Amino acid sequence: xxxxxxxxxxxxxxxxxxxxxxxxxxxxxxxxxxxxxxxxxxxxxxxxxxxxxxxxxxxxxxxxxxxxxxxxxxxxxxxxxxxxxxxxxxxxxxxxxxxxxxxxxxxxxxxxxxxxxxxxxxxxxxxxxxxxxxxxxxxxxxxxxxxxxxxxxxxxxxxxxxxxxxxxxxxxxxxxxxxxxxxxxxxxxxxxxxxxxxxxxxxxxxxxxxxxxxxxxxxxxxxxxxxxxxxxxxxxxxxxxxxxxxxxxxxxxxxxxxxxxxxxxxxxxxxxxxxxxxxxxxxxxxxxxxxxxxxxxxxxxxxxxxxxxxxxxxxxxxxxxxxxxxxxxxxxxxxxxxx
Numbered sequence: 001x002x003x004x005x006x007x008x009x010x011x012x013x014x015x016x017x018x019x020x021x022x023x024x025x026x027x028x029x030x031x032x033x034x035x036x037x038x039x040x041x042x043x044x045x046x047x048x049x050x051x052x053x054x055x056x057x058x059x060x061x062x063x064x065x066x067x068x069x070x071x072x073x074x075x076x077x078x079x080x081x082x083x084x085x086x087x088x089x090x091x092x093x094x095x096x097x098x099x100x101x102x103x104x105x106x107x108x109x110x111x112x113x114x115x116x117x118x119x120x121x122x123x124x125x126x127x128x129x130x131x132x133x134x135x136x137x138x139x140x141x142x143x144x145x146x147x148x149x150x151x152x153x154x155x156x157x158x159x160x161x162x163x164x165x166x167x168x169x170x171x172x173x174x175x176x177x178x179x180x181x182x183x184x185x186x187x188x189x190x191x192x193x194x195x196x197x198x199x200x201x202x203x204x205x206x207x208x209x210x211x212x213x214x215x216x217x218x219x220x221x222x223x224x225x226x227x228x229x230x231x232x233x234x235x236x237x238x239x240x241x242x243x244x245x246x247x248x249x250x251x252x253x254x255x256x257x258x259x260x261x262x263x264x265x266x267x268x269x270x271x272x273x274x275x276x277x278x279x280x281x282x283x284x285x286x287x288x289x290x291x292x293x294x295x296x297x298x299x300x301x302x303x304x305x306x307x308x309x310x311x312x313x314x315x316x317x318x319x320x321x322x323x324x325x326x327x328x329x330x331x332x333x334x335x336x337x338x339x
Contacts, residue, residue, distance in 0.1 A: 005048040005234055009058075012074070013067075013099045015092060019083065021067050022074035023047065024054055025100050028063035034338070035111055035134055036063030036102055038093070040125075042116020042141070044194065044248050046073040046238050049115070052323030053330070060331065065100050065110070067093070069118070071247020073238055078247075084254035085261035086124040086146070087268075093125055097132065109134035109277075111334050115319060117251060120144045127269045130276035135337045137280040137330060140290070140316050143298040145273065147266030149259050156208075162291045169208030175257040179212075180245035186215040187239060191232075196221040198288060198315040206289075226321045278304040278337045282329060284313035284322070306333065 006024045013021045024047050028034055037057055039050040047054075047066040058064050068075040070089055082088065094104070102108050112133050114122035119141040126133045127146050152168055159167035173179050183190050193200055193214055200221050204214045223232070239245070254260045279302035283290055299305040308329040312322030319326045 005051050006054065009064075011100075013096055015095050017083070017092070019070070019076045019078070019092065020074075021070075021076070021092065021096060023068065023096060023100070024050075024064065024066040026054070026058040026062075026064040027101070029061055032061035034060065034062045035109065035334075036065060036100075037111045037113060037334070038097070038132075039064070039066040040093075040112070040114040040118030040122050041066070041069060041072070042114070042118040043251065044190075044239075044245065045116070045118075046235075048073075048234055048238060049317075049320060053113075053319060053327060056323075056327045057331070062111075062334075063100075063102075065096065065102070067096055069121070071250055075247075077243070077250075081250055081254040081258055081260060084250050085264075086121055086255070087128060087261050087264065089121065090125040090128050094129060094132070104129070104132040111135045111137070113137045113139065113330065114141075115139040116141050116316070120255075124265060126276060127265075127273045133277040134339075135278045135280070135334060136275060137282060137333065138298060139282050139318055139326070140284075140287075142281050142294055143275060143279070143301050145271070145301065146269050147262055147271065149262055150256060152256075159291075162293065163288075165202055166207040167289070168206070170206050170211050171252055171256050172208050173212050174249045174252040177253070180243065180249045182212065182215045183245040183249070184243065186218050187236075187244075189215055189218045189220055190245075191235070192220045192223055195223050195227050195317070197224065201316070202288060224315070224317075224321065226317075231320075272301065275302040278302075278306075278333075280306050280308055280330075280333050282308040282310060282318065282326065284311075284315060284318055285309040286314045287316060289316055308333070 011025045050066045071077040119138040123144045124146040155168045156166050204210045281298040310318045310322045310325050312325040
């Protein structure tokens with residue numbers, strides 16, 4: 001299981017819905033005044049992608065909750081798409097917090113940190129449950145207001161104009177029912193593309209048709225310097241099971257093909273909900289995968305907003321590529337909003 005990176009702090013949580021989540025859980029010391037941090041990973045990751053942050057903040061006296069999200073690692077991978085509605089997974093997170101002893105309904109708020117699709121998920125989670133968030137931090141992907149359907153044709157035109165390349169075309173492949181099979185058959189090829197140079201992502205992952213062509217050719221590139229043998233071995237183990245990519249790609253089928261829950265979000269939450277707490281957006285300004293206009297989007301929805309440029313990072317995986325800088329910036333932010 002992914003949470004196996006922290007075997008002494010791995011817990012299995014059986015929810016009333018019948019789903020089972022694996023989770024890294026550090027209780028904060030009884031004398032610590034610090035809050036708990038909820039870490040939400042993205043695609044195609046697991047709780048282990050927070051290992052630098054988990055250890056750092058647990059050692060500092062914070063509580064830590066880092067689940068393998070639905071379909072990932074040791075967590076249940078449902079065969080239907082309904083459980084992947086962001087509202088349903090938000091309910092799962094509320095149950096996980098309760099299981100871990102965080103009484104959010106009793107006023108015990110947490111710091112929420114999300115990366116990639118975890119940042120998109122966090123946007124909906126704290127819109128439905130604003131009472132849980134003392135702060136929120138978006139890594140690499142900005143706030144995404146709930147209730148919006150993405151038009152891939154329109155986004156192709158927009159991103160080619162603003163970035164110089166198509167950004168969301170890869171979703172056309174991931175949304176297909178058979179995408180996970182090709183990823184399973186070419187795991188090493190997929191791994192090196194995702195964790196290789198950003199230029200490869202821009203050319204061979206993001207535009208429509210390119211990811212499928214890359215996998216079918218079983219192409220590979222050298223990994224980035226931060227990808228240690230230990231990291232690769234652990235991640236390979238996490239994704240070694242047959243069908244390991246079905247659950248992760250079900251997020252895309254549910255959200256961007258079937259639009260599950262999006263109309264309900266608009267009805268329940270309304271358009272453009274404001275963020276309920278102090279907010280940070282963190283990225284590497286050196287990354288070519290984010291337009292300046294996008295980085296500024298989050299502050300339009302936050303009354304208390306700040307931006308952090310991760311100087312030691314150059315790409316999408318900031319918490320892995322530049323952990324010391326990310327931890328420093330995040331810790332400073334949390335300390336200034338401790339209560």
